[in-house]
Amino acid sequence: MTGQTHPASHGRLRARTTAGKLALGTLAVLVLSLAAALGASAHRSAGTINAAVIAPFSGPAANLGKFISLSCYAAAEQVNGAGGVLGNQLGCTTVDDTGDPADAVPAVARALATSNISFASGLETNTAAVTVPLMNDAKVPFFTAAGLPAFDKTADQYFWRITPSDAQNGAAYAVWAKLKKYKSAAIVLQSNAGNDTAGPGIIRALKSLGIKITIKIDIPGEAASYASVVSRVKAKNPAVIITATDPQTAATFFSQYKQLNNGKVPPLITATASLTPDFFDAMTKVLGASFVTSNISLVGYHVAPSSAAFAAYKAGLASSSHVSPSDAKVVSGIGVIAGLYDGDIIMALAMTAANSSKGSDFNKFIPKVTTAGKGKVVVHTYAAGLAALKAKKQIDYVGTGGQIHFNQYHNSAGNFSATAFNTDGSPRLLSVFGAGLIANALK
Amino acid sequence: MGIFVQTLGFGIAAGAVISLGAVGFTVQFGISNVLNITYGAFMTLAAFLGYVLLNRGLDVWVVLVAVGVVIAIASAVFNRVFLSPLRGRGAGFVNLIIGTVAAAIILQGVIVIAAGPSAVTYGQQYGKTVSGAGLVFSLAQLIIISITVALMFGLHLLLTRTKVGRAMRATSTNRTVARACGIRTERIIDLTWLLTGFLCGAAGVALAVTTVTFDFSIGSTFLIYMIAASVLGGIGQPYGAMIGGLVVGITSQLGAAYWSPAYQDVVAFCILIAMLLIRPRGLFVAAGVNRRNLSAT
Numbered sequence: 150m151t152g153q154t155h156p157a158s159h160g161r162l163r164a165r166t167t168a169g170k171l172a173l174g175t176l177a178v179l180v181l182s183l184a185a186a187l188g189a190s191a192h193r194s195a196g197t198i199n200a201a202v203i204a205p206f207s208g209p210a211a212n213l214g215k216f217i218s219l220s221c222y223a224a225a226e227q228v229n230g231a232g233g234v235l236g237n238q239l240g241c242t243t244v245d246d247t248g249d250p251a252d253a254v255p256a257v258a259r260a261l262a263t264s265n266i267s268f269a270s271g272l273e274t275n276t277a278a279v280t281v282p283l284m285n286d287a288k289v290p291f292f293t294a295a296g297l298p299a300f301d302k303t304a305d306q307y308f309w310r311i312t313p314s315d316a317q318n319g320a321a322y323a324v325w326a327k328l329k330k331y332k333s334a335a336i337v338l339q340s341n342a343g344n345d346t347a348g349p350g351i352i353r354a355l356k357s358l359g360i361k362i363t364i365k366i367d368i369p370g371e372a373a374s375y376a377s378v379v380s381r382v383k384a385k386n387p388a389v390i391i392t393a394t395d396p397q398t399a400a401t402f403f404s405q406y407k408q409l410n411n412g413k414v415p416p417l418i419t420a421t422a423s424l425t426p427d428f429f430d431a432m433t434k435v436l437g438a439s440f441v442t443s444n445i446s447l448v449g450y451h452v453a454p455s456s457a458a459f460a461a462y463k464a465g466l467a468s469s470s471h472v473s474p475s476d477a478k479v480v481s482g483i484g485v486i487a488g489l490y491d492g493d494i495i496m497a498l499a500m501t502a503a504n505s506s507k508g509s510d511f512n513k514f515i516p517k518v519t520t521a522g523k524g525k526v527v528v529h530t531y532a533a534g535l536a537a538l539k540a541k542k543q544i545d546y547v548g549t550g551g552q553i554h555f556n557q558y559h560n561s562a563g564n565f566s567a568t569a570f571n572t573d574g575s576p577r578l579l580s581v582f583g584a585g586l587i588a589n590a591l592k
Numbered sequence: 593m594g595i596f597v598q599t600l601g602f603g604i605a606a607g608a609v610i611s612l613g614a615v616g617f618t619v620q621f622g623i624s625n626v627l628n629i630t631y632g633a634f635m636t637l638a639a640f641l642g643y644v645l646l647n648r649g650l651d652v653w654v655v656l657v658a659v660g661v662v663i664a665i666a667s668a669v670f671n672r673v674f675l676s677p678l679r680g681r682g683a684g685f686v687n688l689i690i691g692t693v694a695a696a697i698i699l700q701g702v703i704v705i706a707a708g709p710s711a712v713t714y715g716q717q718y719g720k721t722v723s724g725a726g727l728v729f730s731l732a733q734l735i736i737i738s739i740t741v742a743l744m745f746g747l748h749l750l751l752t753r754t755k756v757g758r759a760m761r762a763t764s765t766n767r768t769v770a771r772a773c774g775i776r777t778e779r780i781i782d783l784t785w786l787l788t789g790f791l792c793g794a795a796g797v798a799l800a801v802t803t804v805t806f807d808f809s810i811g812s813t814f815l816i817y818m819i820a821a822s823v824l825g826g827i828g829q830p831y832g833a834m835i836g837g838l839v840v841g842i843t844s845q846l847g848a849a850y851w852s853p854a855y856q857d858v859v860a861f862c863i864l865i866a867m868l869l870i871r872p873r874g875l876f877v878a879a880g881v882n883r884r885n886l887s888a889t
Contacts, residue, residue, distance in 0.1 A: 211709040340854045367854040371813055373609060373802050374841075376602035376728075377849035377856075380595070397711040400805035408721050408730050427710050431805045434715035 197240040198233075198506050199264055200225070200493055203257060203280055203291075204271035205248035212427065216479070217271045217294060218243055219472050220486045223465030224493030224531075230468075231532035234497045235506060241471075242266065250279045261287045267506045268496040270294075270489045274315070274343040281308060288508045290499075290515065292492025294485050298346050302558050307512055309495075311553055311561045312450045312488040313587075315343055319350025320590045321565040322391045322418050323358055324582060325448045327590075328567075331416075333361040335387035337378075337402070339394035340367045351391055354590035363387040368402065370395055375402045376409065383410045391418045399423075400431035407436060414440065421449030421568060424482045426475070429574040442570050450484035451566035451581050452549040457529035459549045462490045482568060482576030484550065491548030495519055498534045498546055519553040521545045562587070599849040600842060601727035607841020608737040609798050613814065614821035614833040615744060616791030622828030623764045623784040625685070626675055629692040631792055632815030633699035634670075638663045638796025639806055640703060643712050652717040652801060653735065660793035667789025668782050670695070676778075696812070704808045711807040714800050736798045743791065744834050750787075751830070760784060764828070820864050826874025836874075839863070 202221045204214035221241035228239040244260040246253035253276035260266060261283065269291035272280045277295030284291045285305040293300070293308065296315035300308060313321070326334050336351055338344040348365070355362050363385035368378055382390070383406065394402065399419075406414050414436060424447050432441050452459055466477040480486045496511075498518045503511035518534065521527075525545040528534040537544045547553070550563035565587060567579040617631050638659045645655040678691055718732035729737075751757040762770040763780045771777050799814060800806050818833075821840050825832020840860050847859030867874075 208709070367852065369854055369856065371803070371806075371809070372853075372856070373799065373814065373817075374602055374606040374845065375848075375853070376605070377599050377845045378853045380598055380602070381849065395711075397803070397805045397807055400711070400713055401803045404716050404804045408716070409728060411721075431711060431713045434713040435804055 196237055198235070198237045198267045198497075198500070199240055199242045200496070201242050201244050201260055201264065201266040201269040201289075202271050203244045203246055203253075203260075203269050203276075203284075204273055204294075205275070206243055206245040208247045208249070210248040210275070212425065213248070213273065213422075214243070214245065214271075215476070216425075216483065216486055217273070217489060219466060219469075219476060219480050220489035221270060221493055222469040222471040223462055224490050224497070226465040226469045227461055227494065227531045228497045231530075231535050234500050235504065237506070239493075239497060244269075244271075246271075246276045246280060248273075248275045250276050254279050254283065257283050261289070267500070268292075268493075268508065270492050274346075275341070278342075281305060288512075290496060290508050290512045292489055292496070294489060296343060296346065298350075300558075301560060303560075305559075307508060309492065309515060309555070309559045311491060311548070311550065311555075311563065312485045313562045313565070313584075314560070315346035316350030316353075316591065317562055317565075317584075317587050318420065318449060319347035319352075320354035320587045321448050321582075322351055322420075323354030323360065324565070324586050324590050325418055325446060325567045325580075326355070326360055326389055326391065327358040328580065328582065329389070329416075329446070331360060331389040333363050333386075333388045334418075335363045335382050335385060335390045335415075336365040337382060337390055337392045337394070338365075338367050339370050339398050341370070344393050347393065350591065354587075357590050357592065368394070368398065370398045372398075372401070375405050378402070379406045379409050382406070387415055389416045389418055390414075393420050393423075396423070396425070396428040396431040399428065400435045403432065404435040414444070416444040416446070418446050418448055421447045421482070421484055421566075423447055424568065424570075424576050425479060426574055429570055438572055442572055445570060446579060447568045447570075447576070448565060449568075450488060450550065451564040452484045452487040453551060454481075454578065456547075456549060456551070458491065458494075458547060459487065461530040462487055462549055465490070478575055484566070487549040488563075491546075491550065491553075494531050494534075494548065495546055495553075497531055498528075498538070498544065501535055501538050502544075515559075516555050518544050519546050519555065521552060595849060596846075597726035598728060599845050601729060603842030603845035604838060605729060605733040605737065605841070606802070606845060607838035608733070608740045609795060609802050609837075610814070610817045610821050610841050611834045611837030612736070612740045612743065612791060612798055613795030614818040614825075614837045615747065615830045616788040616795065617815075617818045618822040618825070618828055618833040619747070619791075619830050620784060620788040621822070622830075623760055624671070624675075624781050626671075626692065627685075627689050628675075629689060629815070630670065630696040630699060631692075631818070632811035632813075633696040633703070634663055634667060634789070634792050634811065635796035635799065635814065636700065636703055636806075636808055636811035637666070638793040639800035639810055640707050640712070640808075641793075642797040642800055643714065646714060652714070652732075652797070656739070656794050656797040656801075659797050660790040663793025663796065664786045664789035667792060668785040671785040672782065676781075700808055700812065707808065709808060711805050713805040716804065717801050732801050736801065739794065739798070740834075743794070744830070747787075747830055756780070756783065817860075820861065823874060824864055824867055829874065832874055 202218045204217040206214040225239045257280050272293040274295045285307045290307045298314045298316045301314050466472045499511045499514035500506050503514040525543045526537040527545050534544050553561045555561045562584045566581045568576045571577050641659045642655045720731045759775045759780050763777045767777050821836035822833045825836035843863050844856040844860040847856040
């Protein structure tokens with residue numbers, strides 16, 4: 150019997166082992182918590198400043214997330230090339246919200262709990278309603294790409310937006326239709342959160358500008374056939390179609406339009422968000438290169454390609470190992486992405502001005518480094534801003550979209566532009582028009 | 593009246609694609625008693641294989657047949673390697689469904705890894721339109737409708753006029769008794785998966801021709817319409833599924849024409865629910881139109 154253990158002692162041993170495991174587990178959790186706490190404070194003195202890019206990186210909208218993240222990588226190149234922020238390197242942490250609010254909440258909550266985030270960008274329309282409150286409550290400043298008009302008069306103190314609301318974007322389509330002297334327009338929008346809020350802006354502006362709305366129709370994405378809808382739209386014979394859909398839906402819809410209208414499709418006005426290879430390739434295969442390069446206008450937030458800020462943005466894109474040359478070419482034409490780059494640079498400058506990477510400290514410095522004023526040094530890059538701040542001067546960062554004018558709700562609407570595709574899919578600027586025209590159209 | 597007739601034509605064109613897929617889906621269920629959710633992912637695979645072959649310069653209808661053959665073999669292998677062992681180990685009906693759901697997710701993930709999340713485009717294939725009597729069809733739609741009708745007719749002949757067809761129906765009705773009568777039921781099930789796999793592959797390519805552009809979600813998106821068509825027609829009944837597909841296609845197009853395209857599916861599925869409330873086992877079982885019920889139930 151030597152060597153055998155009594156069943157009762159087995160039980161005690163198991164109990165002791167279980168208790169031991171529990172104790173070890175508790176200890177491990179305590180050590181991890183301590184490490185996390187130390188990490189949270191340590192990142193403010195040395196190491197990496199984390200910029201979260203909250204966007205869809207998987208699922209159907211994965212490309213959008215990829216493009217949004219490029220703005221952060223470009224900014225990180227510029228900031229780190231100038232020596233970093235408060236002695237730290239700027240790093241980009243991607244947070245995959247999948248474009249679905251149900252996935253976005255746990256993803257953002259987890260990132261806030263574990264990633265020592267100093268500021269964020271992205272938070273696009275599909276998930277903004279749930280991600281914005283989370284970030285605001287955590288006192289983490291952020292620049293959003295969401296155009297929801299609900300944020301036009303927000304009380305969220307950590308919310309910042311230098312790109313237009315969906316209503317303003319919608320009105321911009323109408324203004325461009327007016328500038329092109331179209332007398333009538335059909336509105337075909339894919340049902341989604343962004344278009345639901347852009348639709349009223351388009352209608353209001355078209356009516357205000359005296360353009361006849363032949364039909365306004367919302368379509369579901371990725372249907373097998375839009376023939377019935379096409380039939381209704383073409384029966385009204387619009388001079389132009391104002392549309393916003395994903396590439397897949399656009400290709401199906403307009404291929405059927407072409408089929409059912411003897412090979413003819415009216416000119417199209419759509420969003421600059423469609424300045425993507427996916428959209429260009431799909432529409433070129435369906436409508437032909439000639440149509441795509443001469444009859445599609447892409448309207449949205451304008452960035453000035455000749456500005457010093459834009460040159461820095463392009464240099465950041467070019468030098469980042471995270472950005473492929475083809476992607477750099479695409480995103481350089483999308484105003485919203487350039488706007489988010491400006492947001493990241495502004496955050497870094499605000500931290501430097503506040504001498505703190507704590508959101509509640511540097512948040513109030515965001516308007517201070519972007520407001521024009523007497524005696525202020527106008528800067529277009531992080532390096533120039535850093536140098537001026539070190540020289541104890543006040544700065545006014547003028548970004549890729551020009552001078553920023555934050556209102557009391559932390560919104561700043563810039564200029565708008567219409568762009569066309571070149572034969573290789575790259576953007577070609579057609580015209581720039583001011584926010585004043587949009588405001589008038591929305592009156 | 594003009595709009596109604598035209599919309600009817602659009603519905604028939606859309607319904608033909610749904611029918612093509614739904615018949616394969618329902619026959620597969622009827623004979624092997626597996627509600628195969630992987631069917632949608634195989635359709636996606638078919639659409640992408642078609643894209644690869646089209647880019648090599650093949651005609652789209654040659655592509656449809658070639659991809660159909662590939663998916664037929666893949667489906668049969670899937671049944672042999674994955675589902676048969678599961679059944680052999682006593683997996684029940686629900687467990688098999690969950691197994692096919694898991695396999696669908698994995699296959700879709702593999703497709704995304706291989707082809708990426710972006711949409712790809714077939715371009716307009718046989719896009720010339722033909723019109724008459726108020727109806728407008730593209731040449732591609734007419735060919736797809738013809739293929740669907742031809743395959744349905746072929747399936748009808750197979751099931752009613754051949755020894756193999758009778759064996760399939762016997763297997764569908766009661767596998768144990770069929771085996772006792774000397775029918776090699778496993779072979780019959782293999783043959784079923786080959787046949788329905790071909791329909792699945794053909795439907796995947798036909799769907800991509802219709803939508804022109806698609807991404808990795810195309811199969812899973814349209815699977816729900818195929819299930820609806822199968823249920824509408826009486827699950828396990830090929831002729832019912834064919835009519836069910838047409839009903840789903842036509843009602844959704846009518847919904848888009850007369851109400852709102854944003855709610856076109858709502859119209860189709862409201863009709864489905866209404867039909868089920870009136871005839872819970874499906875349109876054709878209750879009506880007794882089709883006596884060749886393949887369902888094992």
